[in-house]
Amino acid sequence: MNSKYAQILIPLVVAATVIIDVLISIGYEVWVGYAFAVLLCLWIEWSSAPYIVAAVATVLLQVGFILSAPSSAPDLAVFNRLVGAALVWVTAGLVWRAKLAKLDDATRRLGAIVESSSDAILSVTPDGFVTTWNAGAEGIFGYTAGEMIGGSILTLIPPHREKDKKWLLSTVRGVQTIHTYDAVRLTKDGRSIDVSVTVSPLRDAAGQFVGVSEIVRDISEQKRAQTFLRQAHERLEIKVQERTVELSGANHSLRELSSRLMQVQEEERSRLARDLHDEIGQLLTALKIDLQEVQHGEVGQAHAGALTDSLALVDHLLTQVRTLALDLRPSLLDDLGLVPALRWYANRQAKRNGWTLSLSVEGMARRVPVPIEVACFRIAQEALTNVAKYARAKTIDLTLHRQEEDVTLVIQDDGVGFDVVSARQRAQEGQSIGLLGMEERVRLAGGILEISSTAGRGTTILLRFPLSDPDPAEPRRTAEVMST
Ligand SMILES: Nc1ncnc2c1ncn2[C@@H]1O[C@H](COP(=O)(O)OP(=O)(O)OP(=O)(O)O)[C@@H](O)[C@H]1O
Ligand SMILES: [Mg+2]
Structure with missing residues (x-):
């Protein structure tokens, strides 16, 4: 039973008992009703409730005595009522002690919870x-x-x-x-x-x-974890910001590079057009005139002269076309490999520019992978072009060297030298493409590039490509510049 029902039942039981007492005059057993009402107080939280109900019952026992029909033995009736009231008070005392015991138990449990x-x-x-x-x-x-x-x-x-x-x-x-x-x-x-x-x-x-x-x-642990998390978050934020700056810088360089690439493509096209027009176009025109002479002239000695001229022109034409094609992509590289292509190109540049060339090759009997050959050749091409354009060098040393693990190419000139750091800076701003192109080629072929230059004492460019597959987890250094 819950306390709400008990609160309703107690007055009802008390009221019913007093009515029955007045109307039927049941005598001393009437206390049972009141004792029951007191018992119901077990379900009421208020600790003095049993005594209050007992007090009310005591009063009502007297009221019932007065209002009920007079008894034939009044002394006995008074005695009965007194005994009834006493029993109600005894019940109230028992109920109160039971409630106290219950309370003690609850307090003990609460104490145990608090302690543990x-x-x-x-x-x-x-x-x-x-x-x-x-x-x-x-x-x-x-x-x-x-x-x-x-x-x-x-x-x-x-x-x-x-x-x-x-x-x-x-x-x-x-x-x-x-x-x-x-x-x-x-x-x-x-x-x-x-x-x-x-x-x-x-x-x-x-x-x-x-x-x-x-x-x-x-909550020290919790706070420590929160602080650690906050610091980790801040560090991450800083890293993200740094990466964002790096990325936007890289983006900028990439844009510069691509616009420079387009410019170079245009320059290359116009060089080709000029070569075609000035060299091959001129020769073809001369050839056409010779052939027209043969067509309209008289059969005889004149024809033989024009034909000899034409043949010489065709020879010249063939040489021009071959040079043009070789400049674009030397077939030597594809057919015979890096060493002959490099030797041919270096000799040709040395002859053109009046350099003393020393070329030393070691361990290159077997060919290296094509991407490495192309990278070495193109970088040597760019480096020698730069020497021709800027270095005012007298001697060029080329060393191509293969060991078990890697292949190394060193291009050294004794020219004027240059400030590599600021030249790279200018290249990154889009003013040139050669040095960046070298770095890009080396990176794509999985190698490293070192450029060192000393004012007045020349420049050394070193390329090294590993021949075994690198460990992908290992961060790779791709380019290093030195300027003294
Ligand atoms: N061997 C060298 N000796 C002296 N200076 C050099 C040498 N190589 C490069 N440089 C300097 O470095 C600069 C950058 O070279 P890079 O090849 O990037 O540019 P570029 O040759 O001027 O133009 P591009 O190659 O784009 O046609 C050159 O302008 C030149 O000043
Ligand atoms: Mg260049």
Whole structure:
């Protein structure tokens, strides 16, 4: 039965008993009804309820005596009523003790819960003195109940936090509702720990404010994890920003590079058109004139002269076309490999520019993979073109060298040298493409490039390509520049 039904039933039982008592005059057994009403108080939380019902029943027993029909033996009737009232009071006493026993049991259980909690649970008077201190509080703060009970709660506030002390005292005096806040507390061994505190007001049976209860949870670990996460997040943010800046820089360089590439393509086309027009076009025109002469002239000696001229023109034409084609893509590279192609190209450049060329090749009997051959050739082509354009060099040393693990090409000139860092800078701004193209080719073929140059003492370009597959997990250095 719940307390609501009991509250309704008790007045009904009392009323029914008094009515039956008045109307039927059942005599001394009437106390059974009242005792039943008292028994129902077991389901009512209010502890003095059984005595109140017993008091009402005592009065009503007298009322029933007065209002019921007079008895033939009045003394016995009075005695019966007195015994009935006594029995009702005895029942009330038993019910009260049963309720107390129930309450003790509930209090014991609550005590056990408080004691076994890993949170600190304590109570404090409005003046800030500790009145209860559980095992959880001992575990968190290191003080035993004996040390803390009767002592000030301010012991738990770190010394430099004066404001917290004032605030805590005002809280224990005036807290009206349950609330939770985060704070820093001091342990017995002097550590400052982060805690979460839930305070609630404590009232006595009459509803008077007698202090506060506090449930304190150690959240140092949680705070540490939060701080770690926040720092990791900030580091990540910084990294993302750095990467974004790098990416936008790379994007910019890429745009510059692609516009420079288009420009170079245009220049190459116009060079081709010029060569076709000036060299091959001229020769074809001369050839046409010779052939027209043969067509319109008289058969004889003149024809033989024109035909000899034409044949010489055709020879010239063939040489021009071959040179043009070789410049575009030397077939030597595809057919015979890097060494003959490099030798042919270097010799031709040396002859054109008047250099003393020294070419040394080692361990290149077997051909290396095509992407490496093409990269070496194109980079040598660009490097030698640069030497011709800028270096004013006398001697060129070319070394091509293969070991078990890698192939190395070194191109060295004794020219004027240059500032590599600022030349790369200018290239990245889109002013040239040669150096960046070298780096790009080396990167694509999986190698490394080192350029070192000293003013007045020439330039050395070193390329190295691994012949075995590199470890993909290993970050690779692709280009290094040195300028002295
Ligand atoms: N061997 C060298 N000796 C002296 N200076 C050099 C040498 N190689 C390169 N340079 C300098 O480095 C700069 C950049 O070279 P890069 O090949 O990128 O440009 P470029 O040859 O001027 O133009 P592009 O190659 O795009 O047609 C050159 O302008 C030149 O000043
Ligand atoms: Mg160049």
